[in-house]
Amino acid sequence: xxxxxxxxxxxxxxxxxxxxxxxxxxxxxxxxxxxxxxxxxxxxxxxxxxxxxxxxxxxxxxxxxxxxxxxxxxxxxxxxxxxxxxxxxxxxxxxxxxxxxxxxxxxxxxxxxxxxxxxxxxxxxxxxxxxxxxxxxxxxxxxxxxxxxxxxxxxxxxxxxxxxxxxxxxxxxxxxxxxxxxxxxxxxxxxxxxxxxxxxxxxxxxxxxxxxxxxxxxxxxxxxx
Numbered sequence: 284x285x286x287x288x289x290x291x292x293x294x295x296x297x298x299x300x301x302x303x304x305x306x307x308x309x310x311x312x313x314x315x316x317x318x319x320x321x322x323x324x325x326x327x328x329x330x331x332x333x334x335x336x337x338x339x340x341x342x343x344x345x346x347x348x349x350x351x352x353x354x355x356x357x358x359x360x361x362x363x364x365x366x367x368x369x370x371x372x373x374x375x376x377x378x379x380x381x382x383x384x385x386x387x388x389x390x391x392x393x394x395x396x397x398x399x400x401x402x403x404x405x406x407x408x409x410x411x412x413x414x415x416x417x418x419x420x421x422x423x424x425x426x427x428x429x430x431x432x433x434x435x436x437x438x439x440x441x442x443x444x445x446x447x448x449x450x451x452x453x454x455x456x457x458x459x460x461x462x463x464x465x466x467x468x469x470x471x472x473x474x475x476x477x478x479x480x481x482x483x484x485x486x487x488x489x490x491x492x493x494x495x496x497x498x499x500x501x502x503x504x505x506x507x508x
Contacts, residue, residue: 435463
């Protein structure tokens with residue numbers, strides 16, 4: 284891997300700070316794959332322009348607001364006196380980024396499926412023992428999360444609305460993952476989205492299942508089950 288290219292991508296903001304070398308290499312590989320797809324499609328852009336433009340502003344992990352075809356999770360407000368709790372419909376098919384896949388056979392069977400009544404206490408953060416002691420590979424963590432009502436990406440997208448005001452400030456410094464939706468990117472690799480605080484705002488990120496999860500990478504689960 285060309286260190287000059289990595290330094291250039293760091294300087295341009297395509298590679299965010301605080302990543303491991305392996306995560307930085309994953310970003311570069313993802314951008315190189317994108318370069319190849321663009322080239323195969325006959326686009327006239329040169330590879331250097333594509334690599335430094337990212338997606339097009341950040342990295343293969345971070346999709347800028349302008350690049351997200353923002354979904355609109357269906358939310359209702361219960362008809363009850365004095366009630367302002369909102370209901371997020373998690374049983375519905377999640378938003379799928381362009382070119383990605385959602386395979387039912389990939390999903391955790393115990394994932395939360397139903398109507399999540401939103402309150403500030405409706406989500407709890409869950410760690411398995413291996414994460415508290417060190418780190419766990421994503422595929423193994425997926426198996427250990429069976430039995431937990433892990434929340435889907437529907438909730439993540441809803442929380443990102445309203446400038447992130449629906450996200451607890453206590454989550455800053457953590458990457459909170461929504462294991463209730465497992466995606467596959469165009470090359471078939473599975474990944475999970477998370478929320479994290481970066482550059483003064485909440486953003487969306489994803490992590491491969493062949494990577495490792497540590498104590499700062501909890502799963503968002505329903506606190507009502």
